[in-house]
Amino acid sequence: MKLLDGREVAAFHRSRIERRIAELQKGHIQPKLVIFLVGGDKPSAMYAASMQKTARSVGLQADVYQYEAAVQEAELIARIEQCNADSSVFGILLMMPLPPHLDAQSVVNAIRPDKDADGLTDCNVARLFTGRPAFVPCTPQAVMAILDYYGVELAGKEVVVIGRSAVVGKPLAQLCLARNATVTQCHTGTADLKAVTRRGDVVIAAVGKAGLVTADMIKPGAVVIDVGINRVDGKTVGDVAFDEVAGVAGAVTPVPGGVGAVTTMMVLANVIGGTTHSM
Numbered sequence: 256m257k258l259l260d261g262r263e264v265a266a267f268h269r270s271r272i273e274r275r276i277a278e279l280q281k282g283h284i285q286p287k288l289v290i291f292l293v294g295g296d297k298p299s300a301m302y303a304a305s306m307q308k309t310a311r312s313v314g315l316q317a318d319v320y321q322y323e324a325a326v327q328e329a330e331l332i333a334r335i336e337q338c339n340a341d342s343s344v345f346g347i348l349l350m351m352p353l354p355p356h357l358d359a360q361s362v363v364n365a366i367r368p369d370k371d372a373d374g375l376t377d378c379n380v381a382r383l384f385t386g387r388p389a390f391v392p393c394t395p396q397a398v399m400a401i402l403d404y405y406g407v408e409l410a411g412k413e414v415v416v417i418g419r420s421a422v423v424g425k426p427l428a429q430l431c432l433a434r435n436a437t438v439t440q441c442h443t444g445t446a447d448l449k450a451v452t453r454r455g456d457v458v459i460a461a462v463g464k465a466g467l468v469t470a471d472m473i474k475p476g477a478v479v480i481d482v483g484i485n486r487v488d489g490k491t492v493g494d495v496a497f498d499e500v501a502g503v504a505g506a507v508t509p510v511p512g513g514v515g516a517v518t519t520m521m522v523l524a525n526v527i528g529g530t531t532h533s534m
């Protein structure tokens with residue numbers, strides 16, 4: 256079993272980003288990322304903290320705007336519009352999920368598409384789905400960066416994506432389709448999950464349920480990518496039962512140190528100049 260090391264992939268992308276930010280600073284531009292954190296979602300809080308740390312390490316300013324879960328939609332949108340108008344703000348990241356009383360997509364769509372660091376506005380979603388990607392969501396980009404770095408070929412392969420969120424599952428399926436993979440998308444309504452995942456040459460778990468993917472669900476030698484971020488007994492674990500799956504898979508990403516470690520770097524790449532992702 257090969258360990259797919261996200262920290263190594265992140266390091267590979269870091270130098271280009273650092274160079275670009277240094278260039279901007281030479282022109283007396285201090286680019287800034289603004290992160291909106293609403294309510295008490297744990298993975299979002301983790302992400303915001305790790306994002307801020309990574310951003311600062313490459314010289315990018317990163318501010319976190321924190322809101323109570325009860326915040327009004329209008330208040331959030333007004334703050335986003337301020338950021339749209341502020342030329343020092345290069346990127347805006349709105350942590351998902353938002354509390355249920357908010358219409359998440361209305362809030363997302365307040366972000367100017369060219370500051371949409373996570374590619375979630377209608378405009379950027381449409382561009383991805385029509386093969387002209389501009390800003391691609393960072394987590395799916397991180398998955399592709401890991402596959403690319405380790406030379407995992409997707410053309411003609413069976414890729415099984417577990418999860419259908421707007422942030423991960425759906426865009427990920429598009430990116431894999433663009434690489435000529437045969438993509439199957441599973442979700443909570445999938446009748447026989449194991450029967451489907453066992454077909455996968457590549458299985459990508461993006462559900463948010465610790466231990467969901469077990470060894471019996473994996474074809475021997477398959478590549479397993481774990482997008483999950485779950486807290487169990489004070490520790491961060493993914494959706495994949497790592498120890499048992501490592502015994503059958505050909506390659507696996509760990510959590511932490513896998514997809515999440517690359518995601519933060521992909522945000523930075525988006526903030527300083529749109530996606531570098533080719534389809």
Ligand SMILES: Nc1nc(=O)c2c([nH]1)NC[C@@H]1CN(c3ccc(C(=O)N[C@@H](CCC(=O)O)C(=O)O)cc3)C=[N+]21
Binds near residue numbers: 394491516
């Ligand atoms: N619009 C939006 N886009 C997202 O991409 C998004 C989101 N909302 N909401 C929350 C989840 C969660 N998420 C994480 C990404 C990286 C780490 C991360 O950096 N993890 C490190 C460190 C973990 C640790 O501290 O132990 C690692 O996996 O190595 C964590 C969590 C992105 N999400």
